[in-house]
Amino acid sequence: MSAEWPLWEVFVRSRRGLSHTHAGSLHAPDAQMALRNARDLFTRRSEGVSLWVVPSDEITASSPDEKDPFFAPAADKPYRHPTFYEVPEGVRNL
Amino acid sequence: MTPVTSPPRGRAAGADGPPDGSGPGLEAEDVQAAFDAAVAADERIEPRDWMPDTYRSTLVRQIAQHAHSEIIGMQPEANWITRAPSLRRKAILMAKVQDEAGHGLYLYGAAETLGTSRDELLDKLHAGRQKYSSIFNYPTLTWADVGAIGWLVDGAAITNQVPLCRCSYGPYARAMVRICKEESFHQRQGYELLLALTRGTEAQRAMAQDAVDRWWWPSLMMFGPPDDESSHSAQSMAWKIKRHSNDELRQRFVDICVPQAEALGVTLPDPELRWNEERGHWDFGAIDWQEFREVLKGNGPCNEQRLHRRRTAHENGAWVREAAAAHAAKHTATHATGHTADHAADRTAADRDDRVEPAAAGPAQPNTAPDTAPDTAPDGAGAPSASRSTRSRA
Ligand SMILES: [Fe+2]
Ligand SMILES: [Fe+2]
Numbered sequence: 001m002s003a004e005w006p007l008w009e010v011f012v013r014s015r016r017g018l019s020h021t022h023a024g025s026l027h028a029p030d031a032q033m034a035l036r037n038a039r040d041l042f043t044r045r046s047e048g049v050s051l052w053v054v055p056s057d058e059i060t061a062s063s064p065d066e067k068d069p070f071f072a073p074a075a076d077k078p079y080r081h082p083t084f085y086e087v088p089e090g091v092r093n094l
Numbered sequence: 095m096t097p098v099t100s101p102p103r104g105r106a107a108g109a110d111g112p113p114d115g116s117g118p119g120l121e122a123e124d125v126q127a128a129f130d131a132a133v134a135a136d137e138r139i140e141p142r143d144w145m146p147d148t149y150r151s152t153l154v155r156q157i158a159q160h161a162h163s164e165i166i167g168m169q170p171e172a173n174w175i176t177r178a179p180s181l182r183r184k185a186i187l188m189a190k191v192q193d194e195a196g197h198g199l200y201l202y203g204a205a206e207t208l209g210t211s212r213d214e215l216l217d218k219l220h221a222g223r224q225k226y227s228s229i230f231n232y233p234t235l236t237w238a239d240v241g242a243i244g245w246l247v248d249g250a251a252i253t254n255q256v257p258l259c260r261c262s263y264g265p266y267a268r269a270m271v272r273i274c275k276e277e278s279f280h281q282r283q284g285y286e287l288l289l290a291l292t293r294g295t296e297a298q299r300a301m302a303q304d305a306v307d308r309w310w311w312p313s314l315m316m317f318g319p320p321d322d323e324s325s326h327s328a329q330s331m332a333w334k335i336k337r338h339s340n341d342e343l344r345q346r347f348v349d350i351c352v353p354q355a356e357a358l359g360v361t362l363p364d365p366e367l368r369w370n371e372e373r374g375h376w377d378f379g380a381i382d383w384q385e386f387r388e389v390l391k392g393n394g395p396c397n398e399q400r401l402h403r404r405r406t407a408h409e410n411g412a413w414v415r416e417a418a419a420a421h422a423a424k425h426t427a428t429h430a431t432g433h434t435a436d437h438a439a440d441r442t443a444a445d446r447d448d449r450v451e452p453a454a455a456g457p458a459q460p461n462t463a464p465d466t467a468p469d470t471a472p473d474g475a476g477a478p479s480a481s482r483s484t485r486s487r488a
Binding site: 033 | 140142143144189192193196199200203206211212213268269272276415418419421422425426
C-alpha cells in the first residue's frame with residue numbers, strides 16, 4: 001500500500017484567552033493520531049494548551065483570483081470606521 | 095467577474111495542476127505583473143497565488159533539499175545518543191535530534207503547498223535525485239564531534255536561515271521562523287559541550303581541537319559555491335528567496351566564529367586567518383571546492399551509509415504506516431455504518447472537550463470546528479490554512 005496518509009491542518013491555542021492559530025500541517029491516518037503527532041510536532045516547548053486538527057480537504061477557501069471583487073464591497077464603506085466621523089474639539093469619551 | 099463564494103475544490107495548487115492565478119479574465123502579463131509587484135513590495139507569495147513555473151520549481155528544489163538535510167542530519171548525531179557521557183547530555187542530544195526531525199516535517203509541509211506530495215519528495219531523496227547538504231556526509235568520530243556540529247554546523251545553518259525568515263514565499267518563511275527559534279538551543283548546547291572539554295583534561299582538549307579541525311572547512315562549504323560560480327543565486331535574490339549571497343553569509347559566519355573560538359580556547363585550522371582592518375572583516379584561506387564537488391557527487395566518506403540508513407528506516411516503517419492506515423480505514427467504516435454505544439464510549443473526555451470548544455465561537459452544534467477554525471486562523475503571518483484546501487490528495 002503506497003497511499004499517503006491524509007493531510008491535516010493544525011491549530012494551536014497558545015494560552016487560555018487566545019484563539020486557536022494555524023501552526024502548520026501534517027500527515028496522519030486518523031484524527032487521534034493527527035492530534036498526537038501535532039502535539040509532538042508543534043508543542044514540544046509548551047507552545048499550546050489546546051489543539052485542533054482539521055482535514056485539509058474540509059477547508060473551503062476563498063479564491064485568490066477573485067480577491068478584488070470578493071472583498072470589494074468593504075472598500076467603499078469608510079463610514080464603518082470610527083475615524084470617518086468628525087468630533088468637535090474638547091468632546092471626550094466618544 | 096462575479097464573486098465566487100464556493101471556489102473550486104480538489105484542484106492541485108502546484109505543478110501537478112493548473113496554476114490558480116491564470117483564472118478567467120486574467121492575462122498572462124497581468125498575473126506576472128501582480129507577482130512582480132508583490133515581490134517588489136516585499137509582500138509574501140502564498141500557495142494559491144499565481145507564480146512563475148521557475149519560481150515554483152526553484153522553491154521545491156530548495157525546500158526539498160533543506161528538508162532532506164534536516165532528516166539526514168539526524169544520523170551523525172544520533173550515532174552518539176547511546177554513548178552520551180551523562181544523562182543530562184543524553185537528554186539534550188535526544189531533544190536536539192528530535193527537533194531536527196521536526197524541522198524536516200515543517201519543511202516538507204511547506205514544500206507540499208507547492209503541489210508536490212510527501213511521498214514524491216521522499217522517493218526522490220531515496221533515489222538520489224534530490225540532494226541534501228554535503229556536511230552530513232562526514233562521520234562523527236568522537237563525542238566532541240557532537241559539540242562541533244552544534245557550534246559550527248548549526249551555527250552555519252542559523253547564519254543561512256535567519257534571512258530566510260523573510261523569504262518571499264510565505265509558507266517557507268513561516269517554517270523558517272519556527273526553525274530559527276529552535277536552532278539557537280542547538281548551537282549553544284554544542285558550544286557548551288566543547289567548553290566542558292576545553293576546560294577538561296589534556297586529552298579532552300585535544301579531542302575538542304581535533305573535532306573543530308575536521309568540521310571547520312566543511313562548515314564553510316555549507317554556504318555553497320562562491321558567488322561567481324553559483325548558478326541559481328542571482329535569480330533567487332531577484333525573487334527575494336535569498337537575501338544575501340553565499341560569500342556574504344560565509345564571511346558573516348567567519349567573523350562570528352573567530353572570537354567564539356578564542357573564548358573556547360581552540361584554534362581554527364586556517365593559517366591565513368587574519369583581521370583585515372581595511373575590509374573590517376577576517377580574511378580566510380581558500381576553500382577546497384574540489385572536495386565539496388566530490389562529496390556532492392556522492393563520494394564523501396558517508397554518502398552511501400546515510401542514504402542506505404534512510405532507505406532502510408523508511409522500508410522498516412512501512413508496516414507501521416500500513417497498519418495505522420488499515421486501522422483508520424476500519425474505524426471509519428464502522429462509523430459510516432452507524433454509531434454504536436461502544437464507539438461513543440470510546441471517546442475520551444478530551445475528545446468531547448475539543449468538540450465543545452468551537453461551539454463557543456459559533457452556533458452550538460457538534461462538529462463546528464471546520465467552519466469556525468479558518469476564521470480564527472489568520473494571524474500576523476497570514477492565513478496559510480485556507481490556501482491548502484485545493485491540494486490534490488494522493
Ligand atoms: Fe535544524
Ligand atoms: Fe539544528
